[in-house]
Amino acid sequence: MTFINYASREINCKIVYYGPGLCGKTTNLQFIYDSTSAQAKGKLISLATETDRTLFFDFMPLELGTVRGFKTRFHLYTVPGQVFYEASRKLILKGVDGVVFVADSQEERMDANIESLYNLEENLRAYSYELMKLPYVLQLNKRDLPTAIPSTELASELLRKDEPVVEAVASTGVGVFDTLKAVAKQVLTELRKS
Amino acid sequence: MTNSSIVMRETRYHQIKAVLARLRLDSSARIVVLVDKDGQQIAVHGELGDLDTTSLASLAAGNVAATGGMAQLIGEKEFPTLSHEGEKESIHISVIGRVLLVVVFDDRSSLGLVKLRSKQISHELATTFAEIERESAAAGISLPFSEITDEEIDSLFSYQ
DSSP, rough: OOOETTTTTEEEEEEEEOOOOOTTHHHHHHHHHHHGGGGGGGEEEEOTTTSSEEEEEEEEOOOOOOOEEEEEEEEEOOOOOOOHHHHHHHHHTTOOSSSEEEEEEBBHHHHHHHHHHHHHHHHHHTTTTOOOOOEEEEEEOOSSTTTTTOHHHHHHHOOOSOOOOOEEETTTTTTTHHHHHHHHHHHHHHHHHO | OOOOOOOOOHHHHOOOOOOOOHHHHHHOOSSSEEEETSSSSSEEEOTTTOOOOHHHHHHHHHHHHHHHHHHHTTTOOOOOOEEEEEEEEEEEEEETTEEEEEEEEESOOOHHHHHHHHHHHHHHHHHHHHHHHHHSTTTTTTTTTTTTOOOHHHHHHTTO
């Protein structure tokens, strides 16, 4: 749900990074956090376990700049990827404006990708959202690993519509900002339509 | 968008700020924040200092969402209020429709007083926010982004 405040001249949008456990959702946020200036970002909040696995969510506000006199702020969230955190994962999707699905390119994680994507669609439906109508980007992460399967093969299994597909290595930042840009652009374009 | 956007005009913003200021005074609280259930901060009033209210808003919404999930597991619709009492600082959260009223207070106040004052203004806030929702949904409202160009969107990412 986009929030437009005329008094403070701000527009706030919510973007959620979704995907299976250990696919690199938090790593995406961490790279964005590390690469942006202090003025453009707020704190990176990580509600994680003692072993650094996301327990509830990661959150960081990011200010991209001004359009038509309004500051555009994106609130970036990740969900916990592990299967048993289903209840928490669903809560984070509430009010989402755009979704990034972070797929793990390793062959052995293919089933986990498919299961997580199915789970995303199911959880969106619970809020009466449809993936087909939502600003959405598919990120193929961990492209640097020797066990990564060809991106065409991965995309053919995971593509849902004509969504942008970004190849990434989130740990080094490859594709991270391209992904963010692709989803943010769709969110702003949707605002134009609304 | 996934559901209707909330558009808050200046007059409504100042109206809400005035309600928050009154609550803060009446409850002797430090800070009063109004947050959307999705985690967006709507308005804030009080001794902010260097408090990160954006994070506070996001975590308050996460907190309410998590306890709401627990409520449903045990057959309740939701828990309408949440309180967290610390050694010096405490937080009280009231769920008012789709917004959350977050009150931060210290030993100059008490949980009982904050609860009472929050409850007393909840109807007023609910009514005001319902009006804001109606205005947001009203046809003919001219948003600043309806004529945004591709170039303007691209310019936001020019630093990358």
